[in-house]
Amino acid sequence: xxxxxxxxxxxxxxxxxxxxxxxxxxxxxxxxxxxxxxxxxxxxxxxxxxxxxxxxxxxxxxxxxxxxxxxxxxxxxxxxxxxxxxxxxxxxxxxxxxxxxxxxxxxxxxxxxxxxxxxxxxxxxxxxxxxxxxxxxxxxxxxxxxxxxxxxxxxxxxxxxxxxxxxxxxxxxxxxxxxxxxxxxxxxxxxxxxxxxxxxxxxxxxxxxxxxxxxxxxxxxxxxxxxxxxxxxxxxxxxxxxxxxxxxxxxxxxxxxxxxxxxxxxxxxxxxxxxxxxxxxxxxxxxxxxxxxxxxxxxxxxxxxxxxxxxxxxxxxxxxxxxxxxxxxxxxxxxxxxxxxxxxxxxxxxxxxxxxxxxxxxxxxxxxxxxxxxxxxxxxxxxxxxxxxxxxxxxxxxxxxxxxxxxxxxxx
Numbered sequence: 221x222x223x224x225x226x227x228x229x230x231x232x233x234x235x236x237x238x239x240x241x242x243x244x245x246x247x248x249x250x251x252x253x254x255x256x257x258x259x260x261x262x263x264x265x266x267x268x269x270x271x272x273x274x275x276x277x278x279x280x281x282x283x284x285x286x287x288x289x290x291x292x293x294x295x296x297x298x299x300x301x302x303x304x305x306x307x308x309x310x311x312x313x314x315x316x317x318x319x320x321x322x323x324x325x326x327x328x329x330x331x332x333x334x335x336x337x338x339x340x341x342x343x344x345x346x347x348x349x350x351x352x353x354x355x356x357x358x359x360x361x362x363x364x365x366x367x368x369x370x371x372x373x374x375x376x377x378x379x380x381x382x383x384x385x386x387x388x389x390x391x392x393x394x395x396x397x398x399x400x401x402x403x404x405x406x407x408x409x410x411x412x413x414x415x416x417x418x419x420x421x422x423x424x425x426x427x428x429x430x431x432x433x434x435x436x437x438x439x440x441x442x443x444x445x446x447x448x449x450x451x452x453x454x455x456x457x458x459x460x461x462x463x464x465x466x467x468x469x470x471x472x473x474x475x476x477x478x479x480x481x482x483x484x485x486x487x488x489x490x491x492x493x494x495x496x497x498x499x500x501x502x503x504x505x506x507x508x509x510x511x512x513x514x515x516x517x518x519x520x521x522x523x524x525x526x527x528x529x530x531x532x533x534x535x536x537x538x539x540x541x542x543x544x545x546x547x548x549x550x551x552x553x554x555x556x557x558x559x560x561x562x563x564x565x566x567x568x569x570x571x572x573x574x575x576x577x578x579x580x581x582x583x584x585x586x587x588x589x590x591x592x593x594x595x596x597x598x599x600x601x602x603x604x605x606x607x608x609x610x611x612x613x614x615x616x617x618x619x620x621x622x623x624x625x626x627x628x629x630x631x632x
Contacts, residue, residue, distance in 0.1 A: 237251070237252055238250060238251050238252055239252060239261060239266075239327055239347060240344075240345060240347070241270060241348075242346050242348050242349070243348070249269075250266050250269050253321060257311055258310065258311045258323065259323070259324040260314065260323060261322055261326070261327055262319055262320075262322075263293065263313075263319055263321065263322045264319045264320075266327060267284045267286070270347075271349070272284060272287070273285045277292070280294070281293065282294075282295075282319070282320040286335045286338075287337065288335075288336060289302060289335035290302070291326070291330070291331070291334075294313065295312075295314065298310070298311060300322075300326060300330060302330065305334065307333075307334065309323045309330070310323060311323040311325070327340065327347055328340045328342070336464065339454055394441050394442065394469070395444060395465060395467045395468050396441055396442070396443050396444075396467065396470075397443075397446065397461065397465070397467035397469065398433045398436070398443055398445050399429065399447075399458050399470065399471065399472035400422070400426040400429035401421065401472055401473055402425060403426070403447050403453060404450060408420070408422050408425070408475065409421045410590070411477065411589075411590040411591040411596050412486065412590060412591050412593040412596040413478070413482075413591045414483075414593050416593030416597055417596055417597050417600050418596075419590040419596040421477075421590060422450065424475050424587075425475060426449075426450065427605050428605050428609050429445060431606050431608075431609035432473070432609040434609075436616065441616075444461070444462070444467065462582075463579055463580075467580050469580060469581050469616055469619070470580055470581070470583070471552075471582075471583055471585065472583070473585055473587060473612075474584055474585065474586050474587070475588060475589075475599060476587075477589065478589060478591045486591060486592060486593065488589050488592060489563055489588065489589045489595045490562040490563030490565040490589065491562050491564065491565060491585075491586060491587055492553070492565035492566060492567070493549040493552050493553045493556075493584070493585050493586070494549065494569060494584040494585075494586070495549045495567070495569055495582065495583050495584075496542070496569070541579060541582070544623070546569075548581045548616070550567050551616075551618050552619075553615075555612070555618075556611055559607055559611065560588070560608075561598060562588050562592075562595055565586075581619070585612060587599065
């Protein structure tokens with residue numbers, strides 16, 4: 221499937237005179253070199269524009285280094301090696317004096333797909349560079365962090381039933397990665413069906429994720445947010461961000477939507493928490509397809525299908541992340557039962573792209589149905605958003621403390 225995407229983007233690149241690289245308000249241009257076969261870019265100029273490095277390596281190869289990714293090129297070969305993965309390209313790389321010419325598709329498909337922090341906007345012809353912001357708790361000693369009482373936070377009347385989030389064990393600081401679903405051109409779901417306050421998923425997830433991050437920081441936990449503004453972060457990047465920063469737990473916040481636009485569909489409501497495994501029900505498959513559809517905003521083409529899920533499951537099972545993710549999901553789901561007005565839809569499993577690359581306990585929380593008018597009104601209320609965030613924070617901290625007790629950590 222990636223080969224088809226490369227050929228499609230080869231045609232799209234044919235009329236471009238330059239590749240625009242944008243980071244915030246700053247822009248750089250890399251000239252597009254047209255040949256009878258297709259469009260190319262100078263590897264050294266591309267690397268410089270992306271803030272990386274390029275140069276020859278032993279055995280006649282050429283390497284682009286972009287953050288934690290290494291892209292290896294070989295003259296005359298229609299493949300590139302990204303870290304340890306071989307990726308086909310529509311055209312071979314070519315040598316041009318001391319540098320290399322790389323197919324345009326390296327910038328439009330390969331780098332956004334396999335390197336962290338890049339997204340290609342096909343319509344605009346722009347390769348965007350995103351930076352992520354680590355949101356840390358205030359610098360303080362572990363002792364003072366554990367002993368200090370968390371500040372009071374505003375809460376709805378129902379949040380008082382949740383109690384205060386437990387403090388983490390005092391000799392160990394944790395990093396929780398909080399992911400606000402969707403963002404930028406990807407609105408996620410919109411609703412409701414029928415009358416009610418308009419809800420846009422990307423806005424609600426960012427609001428809840430920001431409150432969740434603050435709850436965790438107030439409890440002495442370090443937090444990294446995959447996004448803090450209305451911007452697009454590639455699904456595959458979100459897990460890499462968590463891994464690169466050695467996160468202990470990954471939590472992705474989403475709003476659910478019905479599979480139909482009928483009056484019966486509008487009555488669907490409730491909350492559910494997912495972990496990564498093969499979907500076991502038609503409804504889980506529907507939610508999986510809905511959330512994974514965000515990939516189309518990353519390259520302008522549909523995502524490749526048929527990923528080797530069995531490999532992922534085996535890999536996660538070997539290091540216990542599958543079991544731990546299930547435990548984390550159960551703990552968060554238990555907390556929602558204390559206050560949420562919707563139906564308890566239970567802990568589910570599905571092959572979510574946002575969870576695939578997270579090598580740590582990882583869950584996706586569907587906090588309610590935005591297509592249901594009553595639930596849309598509930599989810600757009602700031603007090604209710606805070607209650608939801610506080611409950612997720614309590615679930616995460618309960619899980620971490622239970623995990624420490626199981627493995628004998630935290631001062632033993």
